[in-house]
Amino acid sequence: MKNLLLPILLTFTSYTYAQTYQGxxxxxxxxxPENIYIPNCGGNIEYITEYGFSGEYSKVQLSAGIAYEFKGSIHSDYLTITDESGDEILVSGSNIVNFTPMEDMIIRFYLHTNENCGSDFDDLKMRSIKCTSVPTSYCAPILDCSDGAAILEVSTSMFTHQSDCSENGYIDYSGQYHIPAYFQEPIDLSVKVGNGWYEQSVSVWIDFNRNFQFEENEFYFLGSGTNTTINGIINIPEHIEIGEYHMRIRLSTVSENHATWDKACDVSEYYGETEDYMLLYTHPISTNEIEAKKVRWSPNPVHDQLMIQNFDQVNTIIITDLIGKTILKTESKAKINVEKLPKGVYVIQLLMKDGTEQKSKMIKK
Structure with a gap:
């Protein structure tokens, strides 16, 4: 967490730009924060940080032709926007300033207590941004899950996916894993989380209107907990049609009161992890259809070569012993060499491309 202890301040001289109103x-x-903030530009206030100090700056990625509104915590906060190096002042003013770049660029967003460039550690400062555009991709919030605040497993009655802390606290599985759900039936969702902080909350969004934004009516609060499995029910609105929908699952180190609908792209909470999946919303399938979709493997018992039928439907094949230890893990292929496996009974797990899985026992002779 950010160190909020007051350090011994060294005496320094502040440069005052107020006379020329430069900033x-x-x-x-x-x-x-250390990372460059990329706004989602959904028309809502986005918090770059809610736990900043005055005499501090953030880096923000801007897009050409979009109008940006920068805001501090209170009216007396003095804001300065510069180029990425901090050499050229672009705009400055109290509490709120507006800027529209002519080209894509990275800027510095400075905040001071007043136009005399004051700074202190007495109060935490918010730095926020607001902009509106037509997004063509989903935001990728950068978080830190290295301290244990990570999503370890996402599961439903028809889907299970295990994972570790991802790089920069965000990973997009939407092109790899589909979470199946049946039309007008609730989703019983479970999320296993690590032990990162005493307050942790899990939130879920589903982009029903497919506009690359996560809105208030697409938000579900799943629950809070640490080093546990958080369970909740996702009720799909009746008007939603059959199809695929981008789904976001977010763990953040905050209480329920702070896990609000507008935090799908937030980086100011700093610690946690975000995982994206694709929700496959479909009609229930019959027993005969389920049987027809099964991937067959043979022989059983097996001596050296395991043959996988319809292997192109499978993403990953995992073989474990009876206590769950992974013995072999491989991408799907028609033949798997198991000749070196000791004789005994194993569990073969097929992770399907549609997000489902198949498990059965395998005898190695």
């Missing part, structure tokens, strides 16, 4: 670009408290 304040001294930053005794440095850069925060």
């Amino acid at each position: 304040c670009i001294d930053a005794p408290n440095g850069l925060y």
Whole structure:
């Protein structure tokens, strides 16, 4: 977590730009957060940080021709927007400033307590941004799950996927895994989370209107907990048609009160993890259809070569012993060499491309 202890402040001289109304670009408290913030531009206020200091700046990625509104915590906060290097002041003012770039660029967003470039550690400061555009991709919020605040497993009655902390706390599985759900039936969703913080909450969004944004009526709060499995029910609205929908699952180190609908793209909470999947919303299938979709493998018992029929329907093949230890894991293929496996009974797990899985016992002779 960000260190909020007050350090011993060294005496320094602040440069004052108020007389020429150019802005304040001294930053005794440095850069925060460390990553470049990329706005979603859905027309809502997006918090770059809710736990910043004055005398500090953030880096933000801007797109050409989009109008951006930058805002501080209170009216007296003095804001300065510069180029990426901090050499050229683009705009400055109190509380709210507006800027529309002529080209794609990265800027620095400075905040001070007043136009005399004041800074302190007495109050936490918010830096937020607001913009509107037509998005063509989903935002990728950067979080930190390395301390244990990670999503370890996502499962329903028809789907299970295990994972570890992802790079930068975000990973998009939507092209790999489909979470199946039946038309007008609730989804019994379980999310296993690690032990990262004493307060952790899981939120879910499903982009029903497919506009690359996560809106209030697409939000579900699943629950809170740490080092446990959080269970909840996702009720799909009656008007939703059969099809595929982008689904976001987010773990953040906050209480339920702060796990609000507008945090799908948020990076200010800093710790946690976000995983995206594709929801496959479909009609229930009959027993005969389920049987027809099964992937067959043979022989059983097996001596050296395991043959996989319809292997192109399978994403990953995992062989474990009876206590769950992974013995072999491979991408799907027509033949798997198991000659070196010791004799005994194993479990073969087929992770299907449609998000389902098949398990059965395998005898190695």
